[in-house]
Amino acid sequence: MSPSTSLKVRLPAFVFVLEAVMIALYAVFVTYDDDSNTKLQNNATNPMENSMYRDYQYFADVQVMIFLGFGCLLAFFRFYGFSGMVFNFLTATFAIQWAILIQGFFQFYHDGKIHLGIINLLNAEFACAVVLISFGAVLGKTGPVQLLVMALLEIPVFAVTEWAVLKYIGINDAGGSILIHLFACYFGLGVTFVLYRPSLSKGHPKETTSYESDMLSVMGTLFLWVFWPSFNSALTIKGDDQHRAVLHTFLGLSSSTITAFALSAMFNKRGRLTMADVQNVTLAGGVTVGASVDMMISPVAAYALGIMGCTACFFGYKYLTPFLAKSLRIQDQCGIHNLHGLTGLISSTAGICAILLATEETYGPSMYEIFSHRAPPEGDPKLLELQVLIPGLKPGLGRTAWEQALYQVAAIFSTIFAATVGGLLTGLIMKLPFMESPSDESCFDDQLFFDVPSDFHSLEVLETVEVMDGNVKVD
Template sequence: MIWNTNLRWRLPVTCLLLQVALVVLFGVFVRYDLDADPHWIGSQRNENTTSDMENEFYYRYPSFQDVHVMIFVGFGFLMTFLQRYGYSSVGFNFLLAAFGIQWALLMQGWFHSYKEGYIHLGVENLINADFCVGSVCVAFGAVLGKVSPVQLLIMTLFQVTLFSVNEFILLSLLEVKDAGGSMTIHTFGAYFGLTVTWILYRPSLHQSKERQSSVYHSDLFAMIGTLFLWMYWPSFNSAVSKHGDAQHRAAINTYCSLAACVLTSVALSSALHKKGKLDMVHIQNATLAGGVAVGTAAEMMLMPYGSLIVGFICGIVSTMGFVYLTPFLESRLRIQDTCGIHNLHGLPGIIGAIVGAVTASCANAKVYGIKGLANFFGFDGFKTSWDSSMQGKFQAAGLFVSLAIALVGGIIVGVILKLPFWGQPADENCFEDSVYWEMPEELKSTVLHPEDSTLKPAEP
């Protein structure tokens, strides 16, 4: 089947309607947080604060910059491995992230920052919005090359909404600790995306099979994304941690886990190849799994050696997933996972949730100190009847809640996206930039060469 991929009216109308709606909603509901408001100077006097450096901006903004780079550069370039889909990988990631952060500021604001009729916006809101969009970028990896930009905007609209609900349930109702988002970001994003791509299954996708491979320069561009993500992941996992030791500990744990994951991934990649060679797919993706898996327990007393163990395990699991599990999912379960998000985000996210539950259950006053234990887990608040065992149970419950919302939400959104009027490409035209982008003249003759029988021209 060949669908009409001409987006001349569909994409502009969708973008403009969404942006106008956002402008109206921001005008009605959003105001500056006290730290971004001129009244802050009065607050300084009341709290005897003498330095402008006490403003939350100077504490949080460096972490925000790092997370922001990960979302727009790291995730964008990580997906450029497809030989003829570089424009779309970076460009569509840019589009969905720019829309997603605006919608996330509203959705998360209504749940967490809504006071006196307004959402109060500060730099921490910007970080949390990026976290939310990070989950959308994860899901984007599963449907990469097979959907139109209109479908991506619709998916983002629903996923940000579901993410905010899931995050509120876990963090506010269940009081789960999930600093780096192993459950809220990675597990939810991965299984939401996998469910959507399962619903959008394309039985004739083999017609575009040759364009799913990489070329030398596309893999190099993807490694740029990998390196940005790998370097900034400690900031990602520690960005919204409490001032002081928790943030410091989160950065150290992530740093150690990532380092161990690289060595293990390289070892497994070589060991699983019959000639002992390295596979660039493993180096681009599996090396990041340690950052995903340490996310839930990042602030906890995991200990540096524990972080190394987590990274070690994830390097093995993620690499083996790319070798054995991805082909199985496509051939047996009809899940066409373009970027292998199940191996980088799904499985490591589950491992991270388990590590977090076990680490929380084992927490005690000897390790944290009496005051430190009560303060870290909130046992000195309304949870005075809780203990570490109870916290561990709630951590485990958070994993099942995330999976349930991801699977149910993914089915619903997948059915909506399967409607035939969103401008999606036909099976034989997937993974091809020229379907939606004006290409440079020197590439047009190659891409649209008459000998390329797999690329069908779009209908007018």
């Protein structure tokens, strides 16, 4: 049975089975939350104070990032643009509906039901972003069934890790540097380690871009860039915290972008810019400010973090990715270890520093709202005092700064560990023979999965000519 024939059977089979499961689970477990249930509205509820109006803009912005941002960014291969954009669409859609259920059981479950509102959708989009980042590691070398299986398995591992870290360790990570970026990175590396293809270690003739695909990919970068402040601020506390998250994200991206251009020209042997740097390295600042994005780190710190993250990311692409591929058999296709791993580590470290440096002098009593685990525990008289100043402050665990810092370290290691193990196991399952993994020759090729328009073939012919030509012209 050829790979394309099996798509005819296995993709529908997989989808229909999952839809049956999903319908059963949604029917039994999913109901409306307080703000989407009309029965709970009365003369005491103000429609304009519905949670819808606090969260919907961020949800919509993140939607654009997920579907258009990632979609275009992943379409950078010349002969794999359909797959990049369309499998992103498929995987993201499935991942979100699945995450609504799985995260629902962990975070929105009470009275025997998952309670559904915009906030669940927003959380599910973050889980989806995790899957799409991991997808970057194996782009071009996996079929749609494999990708759906990856989403099917990654979402629960992520949801458990997220829940356990937030509930039992208790951390500050507003922009998701630890839980989203580090998790997604190491999960993806685990998967790609298992899916190692020795014959691709010297490249593949179709592993190439075109003028149009490079432009489209930059558009993806721009969608991500423009809405990243919404991503990093979507789940912060409302008010000044969310305000700072937007400012820091913008500044971090901003300094990271101009640094990326400088490094790209500087380390290119002919002093030209490399489109892959423009497409990826410019975004490093968005991840790097993540863990401390809502704290009073000062604008200059966000600016400096952008430069640091970008620099690490750039050199990661230059030296670490080839090293990982050659020495550790980790073929990280889009270099997610640079854009999400290295930056995530810097961000987590910066977050720890920001925690250690936080004082009531800088934050005022709000310190116990941002660093919620440092708030005095229930019954502590200082809690009552603080609650006068910050109404609605919740009791915390009375941690010191150092204690909180240690918990952050614990969360970093646990997250990386869970992600790596989860990724390795998921990779093993994705490698099973009936998973329709494309053969080495048909990697990076839309024809395996799509009816392609007739000009696809003339593009291929042109490519052959160009490569022969290119050797003469380019060097």
